[in-house]
Amino acid sequence: MTGKDRQDRQDRQDRWHWLLPSHLVAPDGTARPRRTVRDWAVDTALFLLAALVGLVAADSSAEYSGPTVILLDQLTGAAACCALWLRRRWPAGLATGLSLLSAVAPVAGGALLAALFGVAVRRPFREVAAIGALAVAASTVQVFVRPDPTINAGIAILLGFVLILLVTAWGMLVRSRRQLVEALRERARRAEAEAELRVAQAQRLAREAIAREMHDVLAHRLTLLSVHAGALEFRPDAPPEQIARAAGVIRDSAHEALQDLREIIGVLRAPGDSGDAGDPAGGNRPQPTLATLDTLVAESRDAGMKVVLDSTVDDPAAVPAATGRTVYRIAQEGLTNARKHAPGTEVTVTVRGRPGDGLTVDVHNPAPAGPVPHVPGSGQGLIGLTERAALTGGRLEHGPAPDGGFALHAWLPWPA
Incomplete structure (x- = not known):
């Protein structure tokens, strides 16, 4: 009504x-x-x-x-x-x-x-x-x-007027108090409803954030699949050891991609999840940080990439979790793009910074030597990284490098 x-x-x-x-x-x-x-x-x-x-x-x-x-x-x-x-x-x-x-x-x-x-x-x-x-x-x-x-007539008239006025005023006071109590109850009900709505919205935003995190991981897995499948297609005469290793990487990446996809669907389907940093599928998997950047580089090297990691951060665990996670995602996206568009090149990942000055992240790869097989992509990775960096108070720039390759440069705050 x-x-x-x-x-x-x-x-x-x-x-x-x-x-x-x-x-x-x-x-x-x-x-x-x-x-x-x-x-x-x-x-x-x-x-x-x-x-x-x-x-x-x-x-x-x-x-x-x-x-x-x-x-x-x-x-x-x-x-x-x-x-x-x-x-x-x-x-x-x-x-x-x-x-x-x-x-x-x-x-x-x-x-x-x-x-x-x-x-x-x-x-x-x-x-x-x-x-x-x-x-x-x-x-x-x-x-x-x-x-x-x-009784005097004037006094009787005044007495009747005063009694009627007092009774009427008392009743209106009771009415006002009841209306005030009802208004307070309605305000309390509305506040509870708004609080529930804010909680639901926060849960939805958190689930979307987790889904974006998992999307980055899923893109990384699928890129590995595409690159190694393309290598098998273009080099059918490769040694059996390389074919076996590529097949193993494809198998492991496919299994992990399916698991990540299952987790994304679970996050989007579960309206009651709080959407914390753990695994909504039920594993409480830790989120990546700057301390796990070495693992990412090692995984890329195992997949056949040439990666050089140059980091001057003495204590990666001291970096704030949100900032470290953003550094990890930037490096991951840079490696993924290099694997797609410049296979066989040497990728350099440079991390510099200290408390108070912030962190700088650079990912650079030279231009590929020969033709590159087309690998489809969503084109949203760099856009999402730019937004992620802005949300943390930093900035991200990307584009062609002077040597014809591609470079990512980001600065992120690191409070003293």
Whole structure:
């Protein structure tokens, strides 16, 4: 239900409040529960209070009224008090009727005050003001229709006005407090919903980050497959040892690529995963850092690449994990691109830096000597690396080198 629809329903309920049972229909049009134990206790207390006020008024008027008037006052007061049990169903109608009745029957004054309290609690201000004005007018009329010889007329009018004003103000205070409590509850519910939404969004972003990490690894594996399969295709006369080694690399890379692909699908399918740095498939596999760069280089050398690693970082473990992971991914992407587009060339990976000055990473490969077999790629690796470097507060540049090869250069912050 939109806000406009809710307001229209409220306006219709206010217009036809004479017919709507207010204790069964809430302001938004939804059904209210039946009277609770607390409601019964409040209604009973108001009934007894109104009966007490009526008895006092009847006893006071008996001194200057005849037997018939006294009997009618007693019957009227009893009916007015009993009518209070309908104040939750028809608060405005009951208060209006009791206001008119109190103009000729002082014994209905207590019931009128209780009914006015119910109206102030449940109805909007304009309606409360109108019924309150009617009650003040009826109280004024009562002073002249049923005067009390023991009280000055002006004092009686002022006393009636003050009582009606106090009861109405009390009811409006209760109404405001209830609205405040409901607003706070709604705000709490909304805050909980927003917190759940933020958690879900954080989980989704974390899963996407893990999927990107695994995509880089998967691209590395598939590149190995493509390169060695191409080598077998273009050199069918290679020695059996090289063919066996290439077949072993293809087999291992295919197995690892399938495993990585399974993990990516598992991450994207699992909405409840927190998406931490561990393996979402269930292995808690550690993420690569600068300390594992040697392993990456050794793996590339085992695949037949010529790689020179020149690192002056004495303690790779001291590099922040996020920065070290970015260095690893940059080197991995550079080696992957060199394997695709410049097979057989010597790739140089240079890492320099110290705390406070930042880390620089350079990956360079010369131009290939001969024709290069076409290896398809997504073309998104360098774009993703540029974004990754920017997110860590660094920068990445890439392009053709002066010697005709290709170079990657990145600078990443390393706080002191």
